[in-house]
Amino acid sequence: MPLTRQDAEQLLEQLYATAEVLGSEIKPAAASLMIRDLKDRERGEVEQALARCRSELSGRLTLAAILERMASSDDHLTPNEAWAKALESQDENATVVWTDEIAKAMGAASPVLELGDKVGARMAFIAAYEREVSATKARGDKPRWWPTLGDSKELRKEAIDEAIKQGRLESPKVEHLLPAPTRPEDEPGYDPEKRAKVIAHLRDLLNHNDEAARQRRQEEVERFEKRRQEVLEQAEKHMAGVRS
Missing domain, CATH: 1.10.8 (Helicase, Ruva Protein; domain 3)
Structure with a gap:
């Protein structure tokens, strides 16, 4: 307030x-x-x-x-945490949720990293990141988190969902970035006839299992009835012997 x-x-x-x-x-x-x-x-x-x-x-x-x-x-990541986050952006499949400060620092470190000098790139990144964070704090601003999208839809959803849980992204503002739910007909190699046969086969298996279960219950009832009759006959013979 x-x-x-x-x-x-x-x-x-x-x-x-x-x-x-x-x-x-x-x-x-x-x-x-x-x-x-x-x-x-x-x-x-x-x-x-x-x-x-x-x-x-x-x-x-x-x-x-x-x-x-x-x-x-304290909303800002530490320099080492920010560097680890920045390195994730090197994977084209990965979606990375980062801040303006991380993105700007990575821009300063990228030329060094492209030369193969990871140690030098890290030093350049940390120096730039600390300057950017100090400037942001001096203005009284909080870090602004935003996603840079990778190619993998699965990793994209995972990264954005996690950022929402951490309070770094607001769900209504990033819903359009999430991949739409896939339908069977959108999947590669989808064959409607094959799918229909698989469903029919599963239905037959379920029906068969239901019939087998019904048969087992019937057999149990018949065995119980047979045993009950045997017990009654034995009881009647015993009573007849007692009377005689």
Whole structure:
């Protein structure tokens, strides 16, 4: 929820107090600008960031220092995680869900990677990625996740579904990217006559199994009835012998 007027006034006082704790001074115009740049943030998130600044900083209070200590700044992947994600994009079949920062850093590293220097490409990527992430944090922006589509429909669905679960993509906005459900007639080598024969065969098997089960139940009933008759006959013979 964006800051209310009351939130802004109270956070302004906390800005002054935090700067004072750090042994520096902040001018009213600069403090007002900082509050304006933070207006779309949650008040609690800003207060937690200021608390971290008071305990971690040893110099002047800056907007960048506040933004870097917000919970939302952790939405970015670490450089090594981002590099692993970028390498996935080298597989033409793979669909990769990445951020602007990863894509731009990969653009800087690709020429080195094409020369076969994977170590140098990684170094170039990490340096570029850290610059891009720092610039994004300084603007107060969150990472924007988006998919780069590969050739494999199966891998595409898997990657997009996982990104939706992680909250990186919104389902309504990416539904059109998912492959449509396949129908039997769309599959390569589809033969309607062969399919009809297979279905008929399965139906015959099911009917046969049903008939076999019915036959077994009938035989069990007949065996039970036969045994019941034998027991009754034995009982009658026994009673006849007792009477005689």
